[in-house]
Amino acid sequence: MERPCVRVPREAGEDTRQELAAAGLLDDEYEIVGDDGRLYLPVTDPEAASEAYAVVTRDVPAHDGQETPADRLGFDPSYERLGDVAIIDEDDPDRAREIADAIVDSDLPVRAVVDRASKVKGDLRVRDWTVVAGEDGGDRPVTETVHREYGFEYRLDLSRVYFSPRLATERHRVTEGVEAGEQAIDMFAGVGPFVVPMAARGATVVGVDLNPAAIEYLRENARRNGVADRVTAIEGDVRDVAADYAGWADRIVMNLPHSADEFLDSAVTLAGDDCVVHYYDIQHEDDPFGPGERAIREAAAAEGYAIEVLTRHVVRSYAPHELNVCLDVRLSR
Ligand SMILES: C[S@@+](CC[C@H](N)C(=O)[O-])C[C@H]1O[C@@H](n2cnc3c(N)ncnc32)[C@H](O)[C@@H]1O
DSSP: OEEEEEEEEGGGHHHHHHHHHHTTOBOTTBOOEEETTEEEEEBSOHHHHTTTSOEEEEEOOBOTTOOOHHHHHSSOOOOEEETTEEEEOOSOHHHHHHHHHHHHHSSSOOOEEEEEOSOOBTTTTBOOEEEEEOOOBTTBOTTEEEEEETTEEEEEETTTSOOOGGGHHHHHHHHTTOOTTOEEEETTOTTSTTHHHHHHTTOEEEEEESOHHHHHHHHHHHHHTTOGGGEEEEESOHHHHGGGGTTOEEEEEEOOTTTGGGGHHHHHHHEEEEEEEEEEEEEETTSSSHHHHHHHHHHHHHTTOEEEEEEEEEEEEEETTEEEEEEEEEEEO
């Protein structure tokens, strides 16, 4: 079966296998194959993997005895995995049902299949879902799962909170730069995929979110990953919280890409005299960084900060001609 694979020299194989497995990117339906001094490791999300590795398409066999959805269907369906839930994006309900049945009946450890029923929307950035296969289990809703990413576990309910497994490598890029003793704020924390790894590196972290369900899961996820003593989770509008932490932050994460510019005043309030800001944006490919850079410069200058752009990073393509980007910026005064 033709699959996207990360290609590495054979001697880098084991380290890469562990990295991809920890990131939740290794496709365990297919075998790793070797050829000409190189290894090919099948991956579930070539776009996320291609940030850090060379990705090629090649023929790899399914694991012996493991029945894949493709075996049942006769074609290779497109789906993502979030814990034991599979996510599909199909317009035709009959095709959605056929794919969902094949996924659930295959040897994949998948309990439920959900279909995207809307874009992410509103302030809380939550999507509507159609449950195509699976049932609620006791007090556990069908859309709740535990997802593993870079060695951390996140419990979340897809129908109540925002979460995108596609951002795994981006979150890792940012959080591996954190040092013990830092004071970090995630202004739009969700269920904690930036907060938990930053705290695990020894930072003291504040996570704010408007969505009560996200804050509930963030608290649970901090406990689950053994970092609750370094995490403060605050439910509310970060604009109302900023004054309580004025001048506190060495690092700020702003992952609300469509409207982060509206929160730059609050970010500047939160910033200490030397602070790194990770600012996410979605812009046209012709000038993906310019609008964010100008907005940050203006908000920072109003409070006497100089800015230095440390990184201009393309996270992924978001829509035709639109890019999801991150600006890592140092504010100092
Ligand atoms: C794109 S999600 C990012 C979540 C998380 N950082 C992640 O990577 O999964 C944005 C989050 O911002 C929250 N949010 C939106 N407006 C907010 C506000 N004014 N104050 C605090 N949180 C807000 C939403 O509820 C949502 O959970």
